[in-house]
Amino acid sequence: MKKTWILACLAAVGIILMVVFRGQEDSTPVPVPEFPTEPPEYSLVNPAHIHNQEKWGIMNTHDPALVKDGEMYYTFSTDIMVGGSYPFGIMVRRSEDLIDWQYIGQALEDIPEEAMEWANPENLWAPDVVKMNDTYYLYYSVSRFGVNRSYIGLATSDSIEGPWEHQGKVIKTSGSDPVNAIDPNITFDRDGVPWMVYGSFWEGIHLLEIDPATGKPVEDGFGKLLAVRDYMADRAIEGPNIVYNPDLDMYYLFSSYGSLNSDYNVRVARANEITGPYVDYNGNDLTDLSVRPVYEAGTKLIGGYKLGNEHGWVAPGHNTVLQDGENFFMAHHARAQADPNWSYLHIRKILWTEDGWPVVSPSRYAGETLQPIPESMLIGEWEHLRHPRNEINVTSRSIELLSNGVVVADDGEHKWAFEGESTLVLTWDTEQGDVVETVTVHPGWDWRNDKPTLYFTGLDEDGVSAWGKKDEVNLDE
Structure with a gap:
């Protein structure tokens, strides 16, 4: 009996000590997190920079494709220029840290005659770049606003900075076709097979398997429908981008909804397989036109906003997502609220919710990391x-x-x-x-x-x- 009493006392003392030490451990103050250092200053809506390409930085970026090659980051983007006209060629920018960006010129020197005759473009749109079998593949869109007589072309190079050699048509559509051949994005499934997601308005977003030897579709046709909107919403969905998260073993389809100049916004849905079906946070299948009201489909990550006295931004959209080690980053363009003619590159860090949904930082990336916060x-x-x-x-x-x-x-x-x-x-x-x-x-x-x-x-x-x-x-x- 005495022995039992002693053991009980020792156990009680152990519990007390454990609670004390655990309390001491829990009371250890969390250190002040490490904040980003001062990034380069970008002068926004500054007419003095219109014709000075060395000062463009993130200015004049539209529909950016974000890629990493070695230790360097690149964006390839649509040919636009505030306050002037920009020649065909696809804009290229380069950065060592995703923060300080330099405009370095154009990827292409000319456009194939076939593409010019087919689409009669005003500029080149929405490129994408991917590396397959030690070759860089540059996809680009040739079209005019409001029509679907469009053409996705391909050029290849041994270097991400070129020179690029034209490889002709990937896919083209005419006014009698139900889809629109623009906004290509190449992604790889869990087995390393490349796919191209593309499309805009009309019958929405489609997916085609790609031959890694040629960079072109394995089969003829328009591919599988992944997402669409109906006439009540003016069918406004475009700029698709699919990302595979290996930790979650899920595919995420990002796309832009709304009008390019006013209510553009980025939304996301996810699927177990790259071919879909893609459903949003609320379980809506993006091919289900019965969802009402129509704006409810898709989980909205970012739209036009003004946060405190910060610069206001309108029509953020046409994003791409880059996985860089354990980190994910979103690149998109946004227009200055002060004057929507000015379009800028935004890089944002992606964070993930406990139930596996991406969310984006309210601020442009400046080198921050996720840390414990006191x-x-x-x-x-x-x-x-x-x-x-x-x-x-x-x-x-x-x-x-x-x-x-x-x-x-x-x-x-x-x-x-x-x-x-x-x-x-x-x-x-x-x-x-x-x-x-x-x-x-x-x-x-x-x-x-x-x-x-x-x-x-x-x-x-x-x-x-x-x-x-x-x-x-x-x-x-």
Whole structure:
């Protein structure tokens, strides 16, 4: 009996010590995260730079394809120029860090006569570049706005910087065809087989298997339908891009919805197989035209927005996604709210929700990494916005996170809680019931105010994207 009593006492002491030490461990302060250093300054909407290509940087970028070759990053993009006309050729930019971009010229010196005669283009659109069998394949679109007499062409090179040799037609469509041969993107399935996703308006987005020896389709025809919109939405879907996430063993179809100059926005759906079916966060199949209202299909990641006093952006879209080691990055263009004639390259870091959906940072990439965040750094004033699927351009509102778990906003008091190392849960009390946003907090750079700060990004339980930016961060905490 005495022995049993002693053992029980020792066990109790052990439990107490374990609790004490665990409490000490849990109470270890989280260090201040490492913030990005000051990136290069880009002067936006500056007429002095119109004819100075050395100053273009991210300016005049539209429909960017983002690729990595060795230690260097490249974008290939549509031929456009604010305040002037730009010759055929496909713009090329280069960067060592995805932050500081230099315009380095054009990929192509001429356009095949067949393509010119078929489509009579005003410029070249929406290129894509991929490396297969030690050869670089450059795909490009030849068309005119509002018609589907279009042509996807191909050029090859031993170097990503060229020179490029034309290889002719990949696919072309005419006015009598149900699809539109533009916006090519090459992706590889889990077995390394290349596929081309393409299309715009008309009967939507299609997928073709590609022969890696030629870079052209294995079979004739338009391929398999992956996504479409109906006449009520003016069939506005284009700029497709498929990405395979090996950790999740899922395929993600990104595409742009809406009008190029006003309500363009990027949406995503996912599938177990590259051929689909692709469904959004709410289970909508992107080929199901019975989904009503029509704007509900697709999980919207980014649309036009203004976050605090930052520069406002309209019509962000035509993205590509790059997997770089463990990181994923989205490249897209966006137009300056101050003057939508000016189009700029945006690179954003992609984060992943616990249930396997991509979300994008509210800020252009400046070298930030995902790190544990001290809970005390969350307390204070923030800018907060949501990207509802049916709203064109959204503006943030000011909120304040108090130390007692209360969120003060213009419509009353709500709740917040911090979970794990960087997960913030915001619970909004609305007339329709609680709306819960689960977001990831990460360091970033406030490009407009030239300082480091905290951002958050995530989704609510209905798949609506939510963003935030802290007004001031105390780096000495």
